[in-house]
Every structure is written in C-alpha cells, then in structure tokens.
Amino acid sequence: MRTFVTGAAGFIGSTLVDRLLEDGHEVVGYDNLSTGHGRFLDQARRLAGFRFVSGDTLDLAGLTSAMGGVETVFHLAANADVRFGTERPRQDLEQNTIATWNVLEAMRANGVGRIAFASTGSIYGESSVFPTPEDCPFPVQTSLYGASKVAAEGLISAYVTGFGIQALIFRFVSILGERYTHGHVFDFYSQLRATPADIEILGNGRQRKSYLYVQDCIDAILLAVERTSAPIGIYNLGTDEYCAVDDSLGWICGELGLDPVRRYSGGERGWIGDSPFIFLDCARIQALGWRPTLSIRESVVRTLRYLQANPWLLERRA
C-alpha cells in the first residue's frame, strides 16, 4: 500500500517507516525535524520505496500537497511529552489537536480512506478501573496532553461518520526500545551519567506505569490495520503488567552497577497532570492474536543499552 507517516523521523515513526518498507509498502515520511532525528531515517533513505518530505503538520497546504496518491495515513507527529503542558499550554492544542484536524483535511482533499492514529493511555486521566478498558467510564482529562489527544480522537471519529474514512486509534502506554529519545529511562540515565552517586526522582517513586516495547507496538498497529474491517477500531496497546518508577530505576541501576542516593520530589504524581497509575486492558488487540514479546523489565534494559550505545542522543540534549 501507499502510506504516509507523520512524525516519520521520530522514535516510533521511524521504526514504523522501516517496518512498512520491509513489508514492501511505499512510504512518504513527513516530519519537521523539530524533535525527530534525520539519522533515524538513514536506513529508509537507502530504499526506493521511501520519500522524505520536510514539513510541518501545521502547514495544511504543504501537508495536502505531500499526501497525494496515498491510501493510508499513519499520524504519529505530536508533542509527545506529557509533562510540560502547563508551561506551554498552546503547544498541545496546536501540535496535537489542530495538527490532527489538518491531517484529516489533507486526507479529505486527497481522498485518502484510512488513518491510523497514535493516541495515548493518558486520555483515561485518573481512571477508576484497572486494567482500564477502551470503554471505561467517560474520563475527566487531567493534562493538556491528554486533552489534546482526546480532542484529536473526537475529530477523527467525527470524520469517520461525516466523511466515510476508516480510523484506527491506538491508545499507547509509554513506549520503550531502540531510538527512544525522551522519558524516564532517558532522564534517569542522563542523570546517572553526569552524577552516578545520586539521582532525583519526580514524585514519590511509587507511581505505577505500564510500558511496551516499540517493535511490539508496531506489530500491533500493523495487525490491527490489516484485520479491522469496522469503520472505527479503538485499541489499547500495552503489556499485562506494570511497574513502579522505583522498580524501573532499580533495574537501570542494576545494569549500570550503581547504587545512587535517591532524592524524591515527593507526592503521588511526578508532575501536574501526571497519572499515578496507568495500566490498560489490552484484551481487544489480543483478540486479534497479538502478544508482546518483551516484558517491561526487558524493554527497560534494552532501552538503556540503546542509550549507552548512542551517546549522541544524550549529548544533543545536554
């Protein structure tokens, strides 16, 4: 199929690009390289089926022009960091909500029939049901990030009814693995690299979160795209387990052979709008035959090893 990937130079986007190309699909990769890395597309650029377009999802004309002849859009471009909503409250609105509207309008202008969208388990806010299923009680948003993603889901669903497209919506837990560029493993490793003897932890360290390995995430997306015939398919993507922030830090320290003094910022939440417990019910995607191949611990360790092998990612931030 002829595919279009927004956020193509990002962590998950570039991994998806490589998998689509491997499977023989044509891929137009679209990215403004604001948080993505051109290097993540080195492998893709060597293949004839790939074309890169440098562009912003806020540029509707550019997006529309780049999307010509496409059959399926994988919309992964986003402000992907949940933590800074209150510092930059327009960023989530623009990069997640308005950008998604632009993607839908570009699809409509080009007659593109299908979208696969990277949403988030953060839209469940502080759920009262664990593991949280897709049809849990109507949640209240607690972060600008979650609000901007639930808005994007709403727009996509309305376009399904209004314009007859098909939509796959994936509500991710945090994703780990090769090309990982932000999140707690990144932060902990960055700190320990600079000051191996002590570490600062946001919150009380007892926040419980679920994580998923990036290749398992891509497997699930491609399977759902292949198998879903309904106009709209909404799937949680996660593992059947969770861990505490302290557990994950323990695995990282164990791998690095360190025993730092742990200093906690305190409180049940790491930042304003942080959810103290994220654990998704993934029975719906599992019913298609999908299972994750790596545990959370294995994913954390693999992510750490990737960061150790790619110090340029950390140096770029420093």
Place this chain on the structure above:
Amino acid sequence: MRTFVTGAAGFIGSTLVDRLLEDGHEVVGYDNLSTGHGRFLDQARRLAGFRFVSGDTLDLAGLTSAMGGVETVFHLAANADVRFGTERPRQDLEQNTIATWNVLEAMRANGVGRIAFASTGSIYGESSVFPTPEDCPFPVQTSLYGASKVAAEGLISAYVTGFGIQALIFRFVSILGERYTHGHVFDFYSQLRATPADIEILGNGRQRKSYLYVQDCIDAILLAVERTSAPIGIYNLGTDEYCAVDDSLGWICGELGLDPVRRYSGGERGWIGDSPFIFLDCARIQALGWRPTLSIRESVVRTLRYLQANPWLLERRA
C-alpha cells in the same frame, strides 16, 4: 459576583444575563453578534450592572482585555448548530474548541477562578445506555459539533488540574423557550408559515430527543454554580422524558390548527452525525434539589407562541 458571559446576545446567553442582573450580579456581556441579537439585550442595557463588549472569542487580546476584574465566566458562545459540521468542518474547531482555549487563557491572564461551560448531550455520540449518565462508557464522537465540545471539556478539565480554576460543565439537551432562534420548532414553524399544507421532516420522524425549557436550564446552572465546591462539576441538564420528532410536530400542528402532508427525508438520522436517541440521566443535578418546571410539550408550545409573537426572527432568516 462580577460575571462575564460569552455569547451574551444569544438565546441562552441573554436569558442568563437577565437572570444574573435580576439576582444583583454585575455582568460583562461579550458577543460578536454573528448569530446573537442585540435586541435580546435591550432589557439588560437599561441596567447599571451591565456592560456590553462587542468582540469575538477568537480574538484572544480582546477577550483578555474585556475580562479584567471578573470572578466567574459563563462560556456560552459557540457554533450551536450541530447540523452543518460536514459542510463547514473548521467552524466547530474554531468557534468551540479554539475559542474555549482562548477563554481559558484570558481567564488565566486575569486570574479568573471559575468557569461555567455550556457543553452538550451530543458528546455522548450514539450512547448504548439510556438514560445516559455523566460517567457512561467512554463515547465515540459522531459529529464535528460533539467532537469540538468534548475537546473544549477536555481543555477545561486540564486547566482545572493545571491551573487550579474551578469548572462547572453542563451537558445540555436541546433548549426551548423565549428567544429560541434555531432548531426543529423554528424549522417546522417556518415551513408551515410558508406552506401550511405540507411539511418536510429530516429523517423518519421517529428520532427520540429530550428537551429542556430555558428558564429551567438557567435555574440549574445558577444552582450548580452556587452549590458545587469540588474543583470540577459535570452535570447533565434535561428532563426525565423524551419525545419523537413526530410527537413534537403533532403538538405544533395542533396549536396551529393545521394538518399538513408529512414528507420524510428518511433514515433513522436527520443529518450526518445526528443521534437517533438523546435522553440524559439528570440524577446528579436533581440531587441538588433542582427540578424542571415545564414538560417537553409545554416547552414546545411556549416556544411556538414566542415565535408567533416575534415574526422578525423568522423574517430575518428568510
């Protein structure tokens, strides 16, 4: 209290303005007069507690400047017509979602601590639970209007967590009564005024909807604002009954002494994204002691009489 009402010249907005002034509050009314009517504010303009600002909710600077010194914002400005989403898909995004973000930012700039927001039962999409409670299963959006309002709710909730404001969110059924300017009673009466012998009905006439009288709606809003101490209060506002489109048409024809030939456009839905059944569980607002004073039938008849007494409203449209 010092209040700010967006959409102050609209049907519900102007009715709220009059009630706030009656209760002794100061009111700044903000409206761009695109769908509102200056005449609806004639009564308010005679009172010292009222000030009108002509402005657009898409103008953040104007909104911020107008909101100085305010304690509570009643945000009613919106594209309020659910039917034309697919014809003008940017309208709901701008006037409902982005405008709400602007209202929240203007509040933040001015240190305004409370917002009361006019949301809609349309955000429940095609619910599977009737009557539909506020915490029903996480719905899928079916209209651009519903999507834009669920996005606005998400933003408001995230601002509650992020910036410590208080929010009251009201999910309305269709509102009827004096100053009503659009909707099925308006459409049916307009048609029958022009051609008393026949009438066109969108859908099969069996769509079931709930309605609420505008003064009952305002009673509920003011009561909830007074009684809610939680950071966020979400309330369905409707009656404990519903009627079919055909029932309502029957009451209107009975009042007018007409028996027109009914021509149906057909289908379970009146337009793309129409919900065939809207019936809300209002136990939460009722627990505060509120009850509607008029039945749906009484509200329909009162609305019809208002339109008969105010032909300028129909002539303006024609």
